Amino acid sequence: MRIPDHIGVIPDGNRRWATSKGMTKEKGYDEGLDVGVEVFKLCEKVGIKEITYYGFTTDNTKRPKEQRLAFTDACVNAVKKLSKENASLLVVGNTESPMFPQELMPYTTRQNLGNGGIKVNFLVNYGWKWDLNYLKNSDSSNKKIIDHIYSNDVSRLDLIIRWGGRRRLSGFLPVQSIYADFYVVDDYWPDFKEEHFYDALNWYNTQDITLGG
Amino acid sequence: MRIPDHIGVIPDGNRRWATSKGMTKEKGYDEGLDVGVEVFKLCEKVGIKEITYYGFTTDNTKRPKEQRLAFTDACVNAVKKLSKENASLLVVGNTESPMFPQELMPYTTRQNLGNGGIKVNFLVNYGWKWDLNYLKNSDSSNKKIIDHIYSNDVSRLDLIIRWGGRRRLSGFLPVQSIYADFYVVDDYWPDFKEEHFYDALNWYNTQDITLGG
Numbered sequence: 271m272r273i274p275d276h277i278g279v280i281p282d283g284n285r286r287w288a289t290s291k292g293m294t295k296e297k298g299y300d301e302g303l304d305v306g307v308e309v310f311k312l313c314e315k316v317g318i319k320e321i322t323y324y325g326f327t328t329d330n331t332k333r334p335k336e337q338r339l340a341f342t343d344a345c346v347n348a349v350k351k352l353s354k355e356n357a358s359l360l361v362v363g364n365t366e367s368p369m370f371p372q373e374l375m376p377y378t379t380r381q382n383l384g385n386g387g388i389k390v391n392f393l394v395n396y397g398w399k400w401d402l403n404y405l406k407n408s409d410s411s412n413k414k415i416i417d418h419i420y421s422n423d424v425s426r427l428d429l430i431i432r433w434g435g436r437r438r439l440s441g442f443l444p445v446q447s448i449y450a451d452f453y454v455v456d457d458y459w460p461d462f463k464e465e466h467f468y469d470a471l472n473w474y475n476t477q478d479i480t481l482g483g
Numbered sequence: 484m485r486i487p488d489h490i491g492v493i494p495d496g497n498r499r500w501a502t503s504k505g506m507t508k509e510k511g512y513d514e515g516l517d518v519g520v521e522v523f524k525l526c527e528k529v530g531i532k533e534i535t536y537y538g539f540t541t542d543n544t545k546r547p548k549e550q551r552l553a554f555t556d557a558c559v560n561a562v563k564k565l566s567k568e569n570a571s572l573l574v575v576g577n578t579e580s581p582m583f584p585q586e587l588m589p590y591t592t593r594q595n596l597g598n599g600g601i602k603v604n605f606l607v608n609y610g611w612k613w614d615l616n617y618l619k620n621s622d623s624s625n626k627k628i629i630d631h632i633y634s635n636d637v638s639r640l641d642l643i644i645r646w647g648g649r650r651r652l653s654g655f656l657p658v659q660s661i662y663a664d665f666y667v668v669d670d671y672w673p674d675f676k677e678e679h680f681y682d683a684l685n686w687y688n689t690q691d692i693t694l695g696g
Contacts, residue, residue: 329695398661399628402618406631410619415612418619437665441695444657448611452650452665482542482654 271475274428276320278450279309280442283434283458285337290458296340301460306348310355312467313388320389320425323348324442328397331369338369345394346371352392353377356384362421363395370395380423391424398441416445426450428479431470433459449481484688487641489533491663492522493655496647496671498550503671509553514673519561523568525680526601533602533638536561537655541610544582551582558607559584565605566590569597575634576608583608593636604637611654629658639663641692644683646672662694 281302288298306323313321325345331338353359360380363370374394401420408418416422421443427450430442435456439447453470457463494515501511519536526534538558544551566572573593576583587607614633621631629635634656640663643655648669652660666683670676 327695332696398658399626402615402628402658403623403626405615405618406621406623406625408619410616412619413612413616415615436690438663439652439661439665440693441661444661445611445615448652448654448657450651452652477649480653482540483545 271471272479273317273471274474275318276322276425276428277313277318278322278324278427278430278442278447279306280324280430280432280434280440281306281459282432282436284341284460286434287458287460294336296337298458298460299341299344300347302462303344303348303351305459305462307351307355308462308464309467310352310357310388310390312464314356316471318388320391322391322424322427322443322446323393324440325349325363325392325394325396327393327441328364328367328369328395328400329441331395342369342371345392346373349374349377349392349394352390353383356387357390358382358386358388359390359392360423361392361394362424363393364397364400364420365395367395389425391421393421393443396421398444402444419445421446429453429470429474431455431467433457433462433466451477451479484684485692486530486684487687488531489535489638489641490526490531491535491537491640491643491655491660492519493537493643493645493647493653494519494672495645495649497554497673499647500671500673507549509550511671511673512554512557513560515675516557516561516564518672518675520564520568521675521677522680523565523570523601523603525677527569529684531601533604535604535637535640535656535659536606537653538576538605538607538609540606540654541577541580541582541608541613542654544608555582555584558605559586562587562590562605562607565603566596569600570603571595571599571601572603572605573636574605574607575637576606577610577613577633578608580608602638604634606634606656609634611657615657632658634659642666642683642687644668644680646670646675646679664690664692
């Protein structure tokens with residue numbers, strides 16, 4: 271079976287999940303923390319080489335304050351949980367903004383944790399404009415793109431799995447996602463089941479990979 | 484019903500259609516010409532303001548020569564057919580390459596045809612790298628992105644409809660597609676039916692539009 275090298279994870283549906291359980295929206299984010307680690311362990315099991323989690327974006331920070339604090343907190347805790355695994359971990363995002371949680375500053379340089387392992391990228395206060403604007407510092411004689419954006423240490427994506435049913439990228443790594451196959455799970459992220467992951471991999475296996483050709 | 488302002492059309496599946504009919508692959512492209520006009524007329528009918536057709540890309544030009552000549556020819560003819568409609572037409576692509584068909588040079592400046600009308604963009608020898616590389620000519624103090632890429636006269640996409648069953652963007656306008664809802668039709672482009680278009684619009688109407696928020 272053909273396994274993708276790099277999977278992108280868009281963990282959406284937390285607020286709708288909370289509302290469906292009769293809770294206020296910001297209560298949904300915490301439910302997804304252990305799910306993030308579960309997905310990591312499944313990736314380890316099948317031999318995925320790189321995972322990128324879509325934590326939160328500069329767009330998201332326009333949400334009501336209690337939601338912003340809740341999802342920021344959840345991302346900080348998610349990174350801390352992942353840091354206990356064997357991984358090569360990097361947090362990517364705009365650190366020059368007050369929205370960036372200071373507790374995650376140590377993770378903004380890639381480091382091997384435990385025995386090292388899967389390359390894990392976690393997007394925190396990420397913005398597609400912020401990312402692409404870095405190109406303006408480059409010399410136009412050099413035609414490469416991926417090396418000259420802020421997220422340059424994140425490889426091209428092979429498969430993106432989005433929970434929560436929305437069929438859109440919502441600004442997720444526009445350069446790395448150009449050829450990615452896109453699998454959508456209708457269930458909300460906190461309602462994660464292992465079969466979502468295996469269904470996505472089985473579907474990916476049936477796609478022809480042409481890289482735009 | 485909420486109608487998208489700007490629809491992107493990815494007309495894929497021409498070669499698979501040809502093969503399924505016992506023809507050689509390059510014979511599939513011609514079948515899609517009238518379909519392109521049919522989609523234009525449906526857009527006019529429902530009040531779409533802008534349509535972008537994904538003609539061919541720099542990646543596609545690596546295909547075998549008979550296919551390249553066939554799809555280039557088909558794109559030239561598609562633009563000529565659309566130029567007979569009431570539209571504001573622009574061909575977008577890398578004109579400095581030998582792969583760009585010279586017959587389309589007059590269309591690389593936007594012009595009103597007939598009484599003017601829907602804004603139609605047709606991507607010919609388009610490349611996502613070529614598009615984004617234009618940012619390198621910009622001043623980094625200016626934070627805008629869309630104004631400083633080659634495709635700057637193409638607006639943000641609301642809905643992308645891809646025929647041919649593949650669930651990926653294949654390099655299609657990475658900046659304008661960031662928040663676009665993505666609807667996939669499994670049928671091949673030459674097997675277009677009006678219901679594909681209306682199903683896509685009905686589906687779009689049920690999506691919440693958050694623009695990444």
